[in-house]
Amino acid sequence: MTAPAQLRALANPLRNAILELLLERAATVSELAAALGRPKSTVAHHVSALADAQLLKVVRTRRVRAIDERYYGRTARIFRVGTVSQTGEAEAPYCHNDLATAAAESAPAHQADQLSSIVRHVRIPREQAREFWTRVLELANDHAQLPRGGDVVYGFTAGLYPTDCPALPEAAAPAKDPD
Incomplete structure (x- = not known):
């Protein structure tokens, strides 16, 4: 990953916890909120930020009482943080x-x-x-x-x-x- 939006998305500990949970399986915002002990609105905000940064995507939906419930999954099993040189080669990664x-x-x-x-x-x-x-x-x-x-x-x-x-x-x- 090299995009600033992706790096900003990873800078939040709650977003890292969401990504970690989604290594196990795809999950809904409600499931993530329950696992993290946080309000659904808070988790939904962070899931949205991760999706906007293309670190999460909707992998399936389920119809529940006239509402489509979205299951989110990671876009990769491993995210490597780094930069790309002028020649297009990956440079040494920056990681916490x-x-x-x-x-x-x-x-x-x-x-x-x-x-x-x-x-x-x-x-x-x-x-x-x-x-x-x-x-x-x-x-x-x-x-x-x-x-x-x-x-x-x-x-x-x-x-x-x-x-x-x-x-x-x-x-x-x-x-x-x-x-």
Whole structure:
């Protein structure tokens, strides 16, 4: 996404929550309002803003007592925020820090000793990092498509970032035996 209207639409936390809910399935404004605990008018305003920014669309309608009830769905499973260069190439994306969001959300789970997390540091070539991140995105999509049930919503967070962590030098080639 590069359009200013799309970026403005994503800048609101309630709109992000709506998009997150719609990863599960298409929903009506009433269903979204109930899930978010917000008034229908408020949710309808934000759904309209997301639709105007082409992040949501009506995916089906249902006739209920002479009124067409609209079900909204996302226009994409993943929205990448970035810019396009003069040559038409996508440039590095601008994103808010999802890890900071996850850290704040996971604090109660950490306090209750219910948090599962891991950090690993590996020195790898940039192309290998891109390939690995593609696999992580596939895993995140698998997580988002798990059958719904239970009474707890589980978050899944992943990050891949360069660090200043120390690394061992390349291993020296073994010395050859002089025969």
